[in-house]
Amino acid sequence: MPNLTQNPSKIRVLVAKPGLDGHDRGAKVIARALRDAGFEVIYTGLHQTPEMIVNAAVQEDVQVIGLSILSGAHNALVPEIIDGLKKEGLNDALLVVGGIIPNEDIPELKKQGVHMVFTPGASLQEVVDYIRAHAPARA
Amino acid sequence: MGNQKSKETVKGNQTQAEASNLGGIQEAQRNWESSLRKTETKAPPRNVKFTTLSDMEVPLLSTPADLEAEGFDYLRDSGFPGEYPYTRGVQRNMYRGKLWTMRQFAGFASAEDTNKRFKLLLENGQTGLSTAFDMPTLMGYDADSPRGKGEVGKCGVSVSSIQDMEALFSGIPLGEVTTSMTINAPAIVVLAMYLAVAEGQGVPKEKVRGTLQNDILKEYIAQKEWIYPVVPAVGLVTDTIEYCTQHYPNWNTVSISGYHIREAGATAVQELAFTLADGLGYIDSCLARGMKIDDFAPRLSFFFDVHNDFFEEIAKFRAARRIWARLMKERYHAKDPKSWMLRTHAQTAGVSLTAQQPYNNIVRVTVQALAGILGGTNSLHTNSMDETLSLPTDDAVMIALRTQQIIAEESGVANVADPFGGSYFMEILTLRVEKAALDYIRKIDEMGGIIQAIEKGFPQAEIANSAYHFQRQLEAKEKVMVGVNKYKMNEAERKVDTLYIDRSVEEKQVQKLAQLRRSRSPQVHQEALRRVKESAQAGQNLMEPILGAVKAYATLQEICDTLRPVFGEYRESGNF
Numbered sequence: 001m002p003n004l005t006q007n008p009s010k011i012r013v014l015v016a017k018p019g020l021d022g023h024d025r026g027a028k029v030i031a032r033a034l035r036d037a038g039f040e041v042i043y044t045g046l047h048q049t050p051e052m053i054v055n056a057a058v059q060e061d062v063q064v065i066g067l068s069i070l071s072g073a074h075n076a077l078v079p080e081i082i083d084g085l086k087k088e089g090l091n092d093a094l095l096v097v098g099g100i101i102p103n104e105d106i107p108e109l110k111k112q113g114v115h116m117v118f119t120p121g122a123s124l125q126e127v128v129d130y131i132r133a134h135a136p137a138r139a
Numbered sequence: 140m141g142n143q144k145s146k147e148t149v150k151g152n153q154t155q156a157e158a159s160n161l162g163g164i165q166e167a168q169r170n171w172e173s174s175l176r177k178t179e180t181k182a183p184p185r186n187v188k189f190t191t192l193s194d195m196e197v198p199l200l201s202t203p204a205d206l207e208a209e210g211f212d213y214l215r216d217s218g219f220p221g222e223y224p225y226t227r228g229v230q231r232n233m234y235r236g237k238l239w240t241m242r243q244f245a246g247f248a249s250a251e252d253t254n255k256r257f258k259l260l261l262e263n264g265q266t267g268l269s270t271a272f273d274m275p276t277l278m279g280y281d282a283d284s285p286r287g288k289g290e291v292g293k294c295g296v297s298v299s300s301i302q303d304m305e306a307l308f309s310g311i312p313l314g315e316v317t318t319s320m321t322i323n324a325p326a327i328v329v330l331a332m333y334l335a336v337a338e339g340q341g342v343p344k345e346k347v348r349g350t351l352q353n354d355i356l357k358e359y360i361a362q363k364e365w366i367y368p369v370v371p372a373v374g375l376v377t378d379t380i381e382y383c384t385q386h387y388p389n390w391n392t393v394s395i396s397g398y399h400i401r402e403a404g405a406t407a408v409q410e411l412a413f414t415l416a417d418g419l420g421y422i423d424s425c426l427a428r429g430m431k432i433d434d435f436a437p438r439l440s441f442f443f444d445v446h447n448d449f450f451e452e453i454a455k456f457r458a459a460r461r462i463w464a465r466l467m468k469e470r471y472h473a474k475d476p477k478s479w480m481l482r483t484h485a486q487t488a489g490v491s492l493t494a495q496q497p498y499n500n501i502v503r504v505t506v507q508a509l510a511g512i513l514g515g516t517n518s519l520h521t522n523s524m525d526e527t528l529s530l531p532t533d534d535a536v537m538i539a540l541r542t543q544q545i546i547a548e549e550s551g552v553a554n555v556a557d558p559f560g561g562s563y564f565m566e567i568l569t570l571r572v573e574k575a576a577l578d579y580i581r582k583i584d585e586m587g588g589i590i591q592a593i594e595k596g597f598p599q600a601e602i603a604n605s606a607y608h609f610q611r612q613l614e615a616k617e618k619v620m621v622g623v624n625k626y627k628m629n630e631a632e633r634k635v636d637t638l639y640i641d642r643s644v645e646e647k648q649v650q651k652l653a654q655l656r657r658s659r660s661p662q663v664h665q666e667a668l669r670r671v672k673e674s675a676q677a678g679q680n681l682m683e684p685i686l687g688a689v690k691a692y693a694t695l696q697e698i699c700d701t702l703r704p705v706f707g708e709y710r711e712s713g714n715f
Contacts, residue, residue: 020274022363025403028603028715029610045713046363076289120494121623123614
């Protein structure tokens with residue numbers, strides 16, 4: 001169900017921390033930068049299972065999902081999240097991953113359905129610009 | 140310095156001669172400053188403001204007159220190494236007697252893999268062990284828990300039972316090394332496993348030496364690997380302090396940690412203030428249980444970050460020792476000098492390392508290590524240059540260890556105690572860092588203490604604000620990261636080897652655990668777990684029952700799960 005208080009012109013983004021890793025500095029900084037850029041941002045908080053993230057994406061009716069992963073668990077967690085999103089019919093959502101992702105893992109993540117991977121050193125502006133350019137229009 | 144009479148007649152505690160000398164310096168300084176303004180019309184300053192990494196404004200020059208204006212008193216504020224208030228270090232002869240402990244944090248994959256890395260480090264001159272655990276272990280989950288899928292052995296070693304702990308230290312005589320273990324929420328269980336393994340090796344209790352991080356408060360503030368709500372979690376920490384004080388006199392019960400607070404985005408001052416406030420939280424909890432300050436305070440130790448700003452970091456270490464000594468003596472009336480001493484481990488700042496041009500990280504680590512040593516740290520971990528890319532490789536770890544050895548044995552800095560002591564600028568910076576940290580501590584006291592401050596989200600919000608502020612400064616190029624926002628290079632092919640942990644580690648750990656679950660006696664471990672639960676419900680110290688449970692081959696998660704319904708679980712809101 002769409003949230004009735006939401007502003008229809010704003011891009012809605014879910015920032016999520018899958019897995020057990022507690023390093024949330026990046027996720028929080030990104031969440032704030034996206035909010036300052038005019039997006040509506042929902043942050044899941046820590047220690048989310050793939051299922052919890054998929055549920056949040058459905059409930060919050062977001063166009064963009066940003067996953068922050070620094071623990072090395074991306075190859076296990078991201079495919080589960082993508083499967084869940086497909087099952088819920090969220091095929092159009094823009095899926096972005098940020099964190100410590102070795103270069104050699106990026107092609108496989110993209111093949112699975114990740115649209116973009118931001119690694120250390122990416123600027124807030126790059127992330128904002130990418131999302132603004134690629135977020136799907138609201139149905 | 141001045142006697143009582145001169146104190147009455149002359150401002151402060153200066154003698155007449157010193158006061159007139161200061162007057163001369165002030166006059167000369169005014170003249171110099173007017174010349175400076177002329178110079179600056181021709182060669183304007185590079186920036187409008189010159190600040191530390193944490194945005195504290197620094198003067199171009201400091202003089203004895205400036206130091207006097209700050210109210211600095213040598214005997215009161217500085218004193219001598221090994222003497223109250225320990226600004227100049229906790230040992231009288233500092234590194235002439237004993238160099239700092241070179242302690243490289245290690246842990247990955249299985250206990251057997253980490254055991255090999257430990258032996259490599261010991262063979263190469265490292266003097267203490269330091270254990271990193273993986274995320275499932277840190278959160279109290281076994282290797283076969285669905286919650287830990289994909290994370291087993293990734294960021295540290297997987298330890299689910301006493302069998303893993305035995306393998307981790309196999310062939311390493313625990314009476315002869317000191318071991319540090321970085322674990323917090325389930326620390327009481329991991330400590331029980333370690334003590335049981337030491338007992339199995341026949342090590343006498345007083346020869347068991349090392350440090351348990353066991354600092355749950357900073358988990359809520361920064362590192363975020365928690366299980367239970369704050370109050371029962373601090374109760375578990377208090378259990379370990381109480382037990383070790385009685386039975387393991389040489390075990391450091393808590394490593395009160397600023398490292399994670401800083402890495403999460405805090406400024407140097409916030410790191411210092413929140414860390415010391417956490418320390419006060421543990422002390423208050425122990426005192427409330429009826430323990431005597433001098434019985435347990437000497438075994439509390441600290442752990443700080445060493446970041447890029449060279450002077451600010453040295454000032455932070457000096458201020459930390461002075462604030463702690465005064466709090467211990469004045470607030471808690473500790474009598475034993477060992478209670479006054481802030482002994483600390485330090486680690487170079489992981490967050491300062493860049494994935495871009497990664498060899499530059501060796502230089503950053505060197506500068507940071509030097510600051511930690513000049514700040515008088517008692518123990519040091521130097522980061523490996525490849526740590527932003529993956530877990531460190533053997534080669535990178537070796538460079539990091541050699542960095543410390545070069546500083547220790549080639550640079551000459553270890554020959555002198557507190558060489559920055561008496562630097563007008565350093566003493567002023569130390570005073571300012573101290574004052575700003577004390578302002579925070581006062582604010583936290585007014586909230587009712589650190590537990591209440593955490594429950595209000597105060598330190599968390601302060602850190603998030605600082606992290607965002609710093610990121611904005613980076614993007615505006617007000618702060619520089621070489622290779623990231625300045626001096627960038629096109630690095631199509633990054634030629635750095637990385638260490639890769641594959642899925643077979645997880646599969647092996649899961650199989651090993653299944654084997655353990657089949658072979659142990661169900662009655663024995665269930666009975667032991669029942670005792671843990673009953674003791675928790677009765678509000679008793681849980682150390683003995685948990686020791687019983689690990690010896691009965693109860694797993695880490697079984698013990699943690701036994702306590703979850705008794706204590707509840709911590710949840711954080713998604714505020715940012």
